[in-house]
Amino acid sequence: MSERARWVVRVAGTVYLVGVGLLALAVYVDLPGPLSAYGDSTASWPVALNLVAGLVAFGTWRWVNRRNTRPFAVVLLGMGIATVLVLASASYARCPDAGLSTGWSVVTRVVGLITNNYAVDMFAAPGCTTDGVPLALQFARLAQLIVLLVAATSALTALLRTQVDRIAVRWSPRLSVALGVDVTSAPLLTALAVDAERYTLAALTSDPAAPWVAQARAAGWRVVVTDPRRLESISRLITRPGHRHALHRLAVLAPDSTEAQRLMSLVQDVVGERRQVAGPQAVRVLLRIDEAWQAEDWRRRYLSRIPSWIVDTISENEVTARLLVDDALARGVDHVLVTGQSDLTFALVAELAQREREQGLSGEGARVPGVSVVGPDAEQVIEEHALAQSRFGNTRLDRVRAEPARDLDDVVADSVREHRVPALVFSGDVDVTDQRRASRLGATYPGLLVYSRHTEVTGLGGEPLLAQVRAFGSTLDAGRGHPVDSWEQIARLVHEDYVRQFPDPDDPARRPWDELEAFYRESNVRQVLTALGSAVEVGRSWGASADPAAPPSDDQLDRMARAEHESWLRHLGEHDWTWGPTRDRAAKRHPDLLPWDQLSDESREKTRRGVLESLALLEALGYRSFDDPYAAWVRLRRRGEVRAVRRDERWSWSTSDGTVLHGAAGDWEVTDADDPTGASRSVAADVFERTHQPLGGDRWRRVGEVRGRRARPGEVVHTLEGDTTARPGQWLLHGVAGEEWLVSEEHLRASYDEVAEASAT
Numbered sequence: 001m002s003e004r005a006r007w008v009v010r011v012a013g014t015v016y017l018v019g020v021g022l023l024a025l026a027v028y029v030d031l032p033g034p035l036s037a038y039g040d041s042t043a044s045w046p047v048a049l050n051l052v053a054g055l056v057a058f059g060t061w062r063w064v065n066r067r068n069t070r071p072f073a074v075v076l077l078g079m080g081i082a083t084v085l086v087l088a089s090a091s092y093a094r095c096p097d098a099g100l101s102t103g104w105s106v107v108t109r110v111v112g113l114i115t116n117n118y119a120v121d122m123f124a125a126p127g128c129t130t131d132g133v134p135l136a137l138q139f140a141r142l143a144q145l146i147v148l149l150v151a152a153t154s155a156l157t158a159l160l161r162t163q164v165d166r167i168a169v170r171w172s173p174r175l176s177v178a179l180g181v182d183v184t185s186a187p188l189l190t191a192l193a194v195d196a197e198r199y200t201l202a203a204l205t206s207d208p209a210a211p212w213v214a215q216a217r218a219a220g221w222r223v224v225v226t227d228p229r230r231l232e233s234i235s236r237l238i239t240r241p242g243h244r245h246a247l248h249r250l251a252v253l254a255p256d257s258t259e260a261q262r263l264m265s266l267v268q269d270v271v272g273e274r275r276q277v278a279g280p281q282a283v284r285v286l287l288r289i290d291e292a293w294q295a296e297d298w299r300r301r302y303l304s305r306i307p308s309w310i311v312d313t314i315s316e317n318e319v320t321a322r323l324l325v326d327d328a329l330a331r332g333v334d335h336v337l338v339t340g341q342s343d344l345t346f347a348l349v350a351e352l353a354q355r356e357r358e359q360g361l362s363g364e365g366a367r368v369p370g371v372s373v374v375g376p377d378a379e380q381v382i383e384e385h386a387l388a389q390s391r392f393g394n395t396r397l398d399r400v401r402a403e404p405a406r407d408l409d410d411v412v413a414d415s416v417r418e419h420r421v422p423a424l425v426f427s428g429d430v431d432v433t434d435q436r437r438a439s440r441l442g443a444t445y446p447g448l449l450v451y452s453r454h455t456e457v458t459g460l461g462g463e464p465l466l467a468q469v470r471a472f473g474s475t476l477d478a479g480r481g482h483p484v485d486s487w488e489q490i491a492r493l494v495h496e497d498y499v500r501q502f503p504d505p506d507d508p509a510r511r512p513w514d515e516l517e518a519f520y521r522e523s524n525v526r527q528v529l530t531a532l533g534s535a536v537e538v539g540r541s542w543g544a545s546a547d548p549a550a551p552p553s554d555d556q557l558d559r560m561a562r563a564e565h566e567s568w569l570r571h572l573g574e575h576d577w578t579w580g581p582t583r584d585r586a587a588k589r590h591p592d593l594l595p596w597d598q599l600s601d602e603s604r605e606k607t608r609r610g611v612l613e614s615l616a617l618l619e620a621l622g623y624r625s626f627d628d629p630y631a632a633w634v635r636l637r638r639r640g641e642v643r644a645v646r647r648d649e650r651w652s653w654s655t656s657d658g659t660v661l662h663g664a665a666g667d668w669e670v671t672d673a674d675d676p677t678g679a680s681r682s683v684a685a686d687v688f689e690r691t692h693q694p695l696g697g698d699r700w701r702r703v704g705e706v707r708g709r710r711a712r713p714g715e716v717v718h719t720l721e722g723d724t725t726a727r728p729g730q731w732l733l734h735g736v737a738g739e740e741w742l743v744s745e746e747h748l749r750a751s752y753d754e755v756a757e758a759s760a761t
Contacts, residue, residue, distance in 0.1 A: 005064045012057035019050035020083055023136035024090040041132035047139050054079070073154040080147035081114070084140045088113050091137035095128035113144055162208065165222035169237055172200035173277040175246045177238065178221065179204055179228045179263045180254025184316070185288065186212035187458070187477045190219040192251055192286070199248055202237065204228040228263065235270045245274040251286045253476075260288050261298075265718050268309070272739070285311040288476070292317050292347040293388055299486060300392070300542045300623075306533025312486050316474045321347035323460050324451055324472065325355060328423050331449060334369050335419040339408055340428020340453075341377040344474070348427055349373070349385045353397040354622060361497055361620050369423075370399030374411050378402035392543075392622060409441070416445045423449040430455045442469035487532075491524040494617050508585060519575055526571050527564070531614040532623070534563035541628030550626055552615070561607040562596045569593060630712045635755035636733070636748070638691065638702035641673040645698055646685070653680055653721075656744060661721035672751070673699065684720050690736050705755065707734040708748070717742055 019038075022031065023046065026039035037043040058079065062072050088110045096105035109119055118141055120133045157164060169175065176199035178189060189212075193201055201221040205213065208225045216223055226233040238247045250267060254260040264287055271283070285302075289295040295315040302311035321344060328336060336352070338345055349371060356368040373381045379402040403411050415422040424441065426434045430453050438452035443466060450469040454461075457473035464470050492513045504510045509520050516524075532542060538556040552560060572593060580589025592603050599607075615625065651663050656679070663669065663682025670688070671680045683691075692700040711717070711726035719741045726732065730742045743751075 005060055008060045009057050009064075012053045012060070015053035016050055016057055019046065019053060020086060020139075022046070023050070023087055023134075023139055027090045027094050027130070027134045027136050038135060039131075041130075041135055041138070043135060046135060047142065050139060051142070054083075073150055076150050077147055077154075080143045080150065083143040084114060084147065085110060087136040087140035087143070091134045091140065092122075094130055094134065095122045095125065097122055098125065098127070113140065114147075116144070116148065118144075161217075162223070162225055165202075166224050166226075166237075169200055169202040169222055169224050172202075173240075173246050174199045174248050175202055175238055176200070176249035176251075177202050177204065177247060177267075178216075178251040178253060179267070180252055180260055180288070181205065181210075181212055181216065182253070182255055183212050184255060184474075185253035185476050186215045187475075188251070188253065188314075189216050189221055191477065192249075193220045204233075204237070229266070231266055231270060234266060238267075238270060239274065240277050243274050244277050245271050246277050247271060247283055248276070248278070248281060249284050251288075253286075253288045255288070255290065257289045257291060257294055269718070269720075269739075282306070282308060282310045285309055287311055287313045288315070289313045290316045290343070292321075292343055292350060296350075296388075296392070297543070303532045303536055303542050306529055306536065310487070310529060314476060315347070316476050317343045317347035318351070319476055319478050320344060320459075320472070320474050321351040322478060323475065324348065324425060325351050327460055327470075328369070328449070329355070329366065331423075332366065332421045333423040333449060334367075335415055335422045336369050336371045337374055337408075337411060337415055337422065337424045338371060338427050339374040339424070340426055340434070341375060341381060342428050344453075345373070345381055345427040346384060346388070348425060349381065349397055349400060350388065352400075353385070353389060356397060357620060357622050358493055361493060361617065362500070368397075370401075371397060372401055372403050372411060372415070374403040374406070374408050376404055378404045392624070408437070412441055412445065412448065416448055421447070421449065423451065425451045426453050428453070438469055439466060442467040487528055488521075488525055490618070490621055490623075491521075491528045493621060494528060494614065495524045497617060523568070523571055526567055527610075527614065528618070530564050530567040531560070531611060531618065534560040534611075535615070535625045536631055537563065537633070539627060539629070539632030540625040541631045542623055542625050543628075551612070552625075557608055557611060560611050561604065564611055565592075565596050565599070565604075565607050569595075630710050633707045633709045633734075635705055636708050636752040637705050637755055638751065639753055640702050640751050641695065642670050642692070642700050642702060643673055643698045644668045644670045644683075644688065644692065644700050647682075651682070653682060655724060655742075657727060659722075659724045661719065661724065663721060674750075682721055684739065687720075687735060687739060702751070704736060706736070706752070708732060708752070711742055 022035060022038045025031070026035075029039075030036065031038055038046050058076060065072075089106050092106045092109040093102055096102040097109070100108075109122075112119055120137070122128060123130050123133050176192070178192065178201075181189065181203055189203065201219075203213075203216045203221040203223050204226055205223060206225065206227045206229075208223070213223050224237065226237070228234065239245050247267070250264075252260045252263050252267075254263060264285070287298060287302075289298050292315055295313040295318055299311070299313045302309060305311060325348070336348075338348055352368055352371060359368055382400055382402050385397070385400070412422075412424060415424075424438070426438055428434065435452050435454065438450050442448060442450040446467050448468060450467075451472050452465065452469055454471045454473050457471045459473065459475040459477060461471035495513055495516075499510050499512070502510065508517060511520075513521070535542065535552070535556075538552065538559045540552065540556065551557075572588075572590065575588070577588040577590055577593060579591065579593040580587065581591055583590050592599060596604070618624070646666065646668050647663060648665055650665050651669070652660055653663065653669075654660050661682070664684070666685050667682040668685065668688040669680050670683050671678055691702065691704045693703050695701055708731050711730045711732040713726055713728045715726045715732075716723050717726060717732060717740050720739050724742055726742055729745050731745065731748050732740060732742060734740050
């Protein structure tokens with residue numbers, strides 16, 4: 001809660017409480033001056049003041065905590081009932097019913113008021129000295145009506161919760177959507193809601209009784225019951241009139257990686273080329289891929305989608321490995337023994353290799369511990385680790401060795417003798433025998449830190465089981481209040497490296513990361529993402545390759561520098577910075593807030609150096625780029641004529657390589673006018689109408705532009721008509737509605753003209 005909001009709640013709350021006290025006191029005492037109105041049964045301003053103060057206090061507190069799991073209706077009901085009890089008791093005690101004790105009279109009348117029986121006849125009795133119905137009781141009656149209204153509204157909302165959630169999601173201009181949630185990923189929903197105050201949170205499920213639904217609602221998510229695997233279901237919720245969409249955040253958390261990727265493709269198909277309702281911003285995506293090899297591969301693959309999509313992956317094994325390594329480093333571990341072959345074993349060694357790269361960049365902190373992989377498959381684990389690292393041009397963990405033949409007890413005994421703080425991780429699948437062995441080794445060697453894997457534990461256990469044996473289990477929750485953002489982590493490391501080289505504690509842009517203002521943090525992340533995305537735009541790739549890293553050409557560097565400057569220009573403009581002859585952070589002025597072509601040679605050269613420095617830092621952290629003939633997108637203009645007929649039924653057609661695809665009812669059957677074979681294809685109705693002009697009869701002219709690049713042989717393309725696999729020599733085209741399809745080189749040259757300038761991805 002901000003200081004201003006806290007001040008509003010305190011002042012308004014104090015006014016309300018004092019007002020209630022004055023109303024109760026005025027039943028018995030004549031208050032002086034203007035306060036006498038609290039005892040005047042015909043006065044209105046004390047009631048109005050108290051009502052406004054109470055609503056302001058509660059409304060401000062409710063707004064500030066709108067994403068928290070507090071029971072707001074219960075708080076409001078409690079506040080109202082307490083007010084009724086205090087004021088009604090004071091009022092009825094002043095004139096009790098004849099023939100009844102004061103206490104019993106007050107109890108019966110107060111209970112009657114709460115149950116909507118508003119009795120005032122006793123205030124007209126001869127023995128009562130009040131001047132009409134006390135203002136305190138009148139305000140108590142108003143509070144009681146509010147209590148009834150809130151109770152009725154809460155009950156109705158509970159009954160219609162699903163319908164209310166659907167309506168709220170359907171009309172929201174800014175959505176954060178979660179798909180594929182299950183019990184293992186449900187704890188992540190709370191973290192995902194922390195930084196989403198500007199969005200309507202929507203979790204989609206086909207099972208309203210799923211065990212995670214209550215947890216999601218408690219975390220502030222609206223749960224929409226629908227089939228998230230159907231394109232129509234997604235489309236109805238996130239698309240808006242005017243060829244627009246409301247999606248800003250997306251979390252795809254299905255535990256099966258194939259299902260997660262399919263759901264991701266489904267959402268991309270729905271969004272297509274639609275514009276965002278609330279302005280052009282990248283869609284931030286968190287994609288769950290538990291297998292560590294695939295997670296890193298997909299993280300890099302989606303770099304080609306920047307700036308439209310910014311995709312990060314989250315892996316149960318990567319997050320668990322990160323927690324274990326964090327704990328081991330915090331305890332000063334200088335050697336790690338890993339036993340058991342699983343995805344977690346691979347993730348642990350990969351995490352230590354990444355920490356070694358990060359330490360090499362900073363030159364600070366304790367040395368990353370060496371690793372011994374113990375077990376008959378130890379050599380295979382290390383070979384896979386080396387292969388995975390080399391695919392992206394990285395080196396494997398320096399001090400890692402295999403112990404395939406020796407017994408674990410012997411390796412542990414040597415490690416305890418040779419190292420100051422050794423640790424042992426049972427990273428294989430959960431096994432009771434391993435758990436007993438972990439306990440025995442922990443008891444035998446009290447100085448040995450042991451991590452024992454358990455099914456019933458999520459993350460890292462709080463207290464040791466015995467000695468230094470700690471239980472752990474797989475988790476997606478990094479325990480930091482939000483998911484680990486790979487791009488923010490890289491931005492943080494790049495920023496810290498810059499601050500080390502150019503320290504200036506008086507510069508707000510060079511403060512430690514945790515002390516940086518949000519504006520500068522966002523700018524650092526923006527710079528990293530721009531470097532990654534602009535490299536792809538100019539024909540480079542961050543993916544797997546045996547090719548060595550190479551610096552960008554002069555032309556590539558100039559285009560990347562222009563992209564960085566334009567991104568920086570937009571970022572400052574969005575935060576109300578303007579041009580000024582000198583830099584003034586307080587006044588938000590900067591001399592380089594000009595178009596690229598109007599910059600001085602010195603400023604352009606400074607931007608180019610910044611791009612090269614970013615690329616060098618990214619390479620040091622394991623992200624190297626290289627020229628990729630399959631990465632460069634070009635603009636293509638349609639030309640030629642076709643014959644087209646709209647089909648009323650579902651139908652099938654075949655590509656040149658024999659792949660069978662399916663057109664839907666309402667699609668157009670299109671044949672190139674100059675194609676002697678008469679081969680036809682389907683085009684979706686909305687796409688056809690935007691890309692063809694009528695010439696009369698069944699003849700149409702092809703119009704508009706698409707983007708294209710050479711297709712990687714073997715890549716699977718998700719077309720509107722079905723999946724198809726690219727063959728050598730084919731091109732991948734990206735249309736106006738986000739649709740993708742493959743064409744041959746021959747067809748491309750015959751039906752498209754290349755536009756001179758390269759296209760942004």
